[in-house]
Amino acid sequence: MALLLVGLVLFLGVHSVRAFAPEWRESMIEQLGASNWKLLYSAVAIVGFVTTIMGYGYARYSAELLWIPPLWSRHVAALLILIAFIYLAVAKMPYSKMKQMGGHPMLIGVKLWAFAHLISNGTSADVLLFGSFLAWAVADYAISKRRDREQGVTYEAPNAKYDFIAVVVGVIAYGVFGVFLHPLLIGVAPFAM
Template identity: 25%
Template sequence: MGWFEFNAACLAFFLTHSIPVRPPVRPWLQARLGQTGFTVAYSLLSLAALGWIIGAAGRAPHVPLWPWAPWHNHLVLVLMLPVCLLLALSIARPNPLSFGGARNADFDPARAGVVRLSRHPLLLALALWAAAHVLPNGDVAHVVLFGTFALFAVFGGRLVDRRKRREMGPEWQRTINALAAAPLTSALATPAQGVRLVLGAVLYTALIAAHPHLFGVSPLQ
């Protein structure tokens, strides 16, 4: 299918990540699905779009830009550990300053966890993941794919900040100030955070083991 599927997957990915969160659409969906239902449905839709675009990049015509080198894999292995730790520390925890937070009414800036280090830890994980995968996938389709993801994550934080500032009003700045005043030790110094770090390490190990089966190549080669 040449480049058609890849282009279609790119379009679908950005439409599914932009339309459902627009001000006229999101309240309409939340009123019908509920907050939890909307979060679950949006997450499943995002994962489906992500799976399609990654698969489409692999099926696109191979146009190499640079040769592969062993140190490319070493870089991926190094960067993917903080990616997995960030995911483990971020998922299903209160974070009213970004997207995907759970139980945001319980958010305490003095016990903010990873949010003390980054308002958008999921976007930071996405940026690191994408940047890590650019070098070992040195063909046009994958460079476009991962490079776009990295840019999307970097600039997406600014868009989320603008939307949250509008939604939260003066509370947004008060939360930012309280978060900045919290000690850095609040990011990790709880037993629950320790459990999440262990789960992140387990995820890292599982991804290394599953990578050859999911994507046809081992990061340990």
């Protein structure tokens, strides 16, 4: 669990700098320059991501079972993760009605993904990993929405074309990940009967 914890601190920590320490972030960009800051940020994020994956992989085998998720939780999780994939696709669209309504679709997708995994998995490793991501995404979303209001940020949505594209891309990515990549990378086949 220690390796998982280190990975989470690195990955979520570096992704929290803008929300929780914006002045420090600006001073680091001034000192290092924008390119060097992005390089340092990316390096820490990658190390954190890889450490989190490795730590979770090790922790899964020795994690304590806290509860046995009911069968229905898998079906709810599958639906929530489909919606999460759509929101992740929305995050990459230049305009979107969904982005206009909720703002910060990447964080909405992370919240849905984390919550879905929390309700459908019941070990201490799952609670640490997915609970950490959920807590981070909820806090970052609240801070980002407040910052948007203070700065008068709005999201334009001239038409629903990009929402349609996001839904198609999200559904395809969900299918590919669920059928092929999740079993290959995570070792769990979510659609196995």
